[in-house]
Amino acid sequence: MKMYNKKIAKSSELQSSCIAWFKLAELISRKEKEKALSLYRLLSHSFDKAYALQVEGDILWALEDKQATEKYKQAAYLYKKEERLVAATAIYEHLLTLQPKNYNFLTKLVALYILLQWPEKFEKIYEKILKHFDEGLISQNDIIIISKKITNFANNQINLQNDEEDNIYFHKNDDPTNFIWILKSLSSILKKHKADWLLEILKKYCLEHNLNLDT
Numbered sequence: 001m002k003m004y005n006k007k008i009a010k011s012s013e014l015q016s017s018c019i020a021w022f023k024l025a026e027l028i029s030r031k032e033k034e035k036a037l038s039l040y041r042l043l044s045h046s047f048d049k050a051y052a053l054q055v056e057g058d059i060l061w062a063l064e065d066k067q068a069t070e071k072y073k074q075a076a077y078l079y080k081k082e083e084r085l086v087a088a089t090a091i092y093e094h095l096l097t098l099q100p101k102n103y104n105f106l107t108k109l110v111a112l113y114i115l116l117q118w119p120e121k122f123e124k125i126y127e128k129i130l131k132h133f134d135e136g137l138i139s140q141n142d143i144i145i146i147s148k149k150i151t152n153f154a155n156n157q158i159n160l161q162n163d164e165e166d167n168i169y170f171h172k173n174d175d176p177t178n179f180i181w182i183l184k185s186l187s188s189i190l191k192k193h194k195a196d197w198l199l200e201i202l203k204k205y206c207l208e209h210n211l212n213l214d215t
Contacts, residue, residue: 028062036063050078054091061098069095076108085116103129103138107146114153114182123185126150130193147186147198148205154182155211183213 027036057071079088113122
């Protein structure tokens with residue numbers, strides 16, 4: 001009898017939860033922001049912090065609220081801190097679709113694709129950075145700095161980000177040879193795009209710091 005009562009209670013709880021989520025969807029569709037957020041905060045008490053922020057971002061985005069971006073960024077930061085890199089990457093990819101000219105999101109994705117060992121994605125995002133430079137959206141100094149960081153990371157296992165609260169490092173047990181592909185990709189992309197000036201800068205930089213560029 002006790003087992004039966006527990007099943008009934010669970011079923012009732014699930015039904016209440018489903019009704020609440022349906023009500024939330026209704027509030028969002030009617031653009032009732034305050035009511036929607038209040039209800040969501042009641043529903044999200046069992047979520048981990050990163051996921052709760054991500055869903056709050058989704059709600060704000062659906063409500064066309066600019067605060068959505070900040071919630072997404074907070075969620076991505078926590079995902080990275082918890083080494084949930086795939087989740088962090090998915091958020092930054094979404095942010096980039098919302099703000100395709102945001103250079104900060106591009107550099108975050110460069111770092112994440114490297115750590116995920118995803119050459120195809122890395123190459124596409126680095127090519128976008130080159131396109132930003134060609135279109136005058138970033139400076140020559142910007143592209144030199146990110147290119148040097150990538151080269152340093154592949155050679156010396158240093159962090160890819162400047163900001164202290166958002167550093168991305170190798171793990172201590174990572175084999176540096178796992179990242180040789182970065183150098184091959186970087187050199188190949190620069191040759192493909194005929195960015196000889198940047199390639200020469202990197203070659204000189206590598207010679208001066210005893211780093212490897214073209215494997």
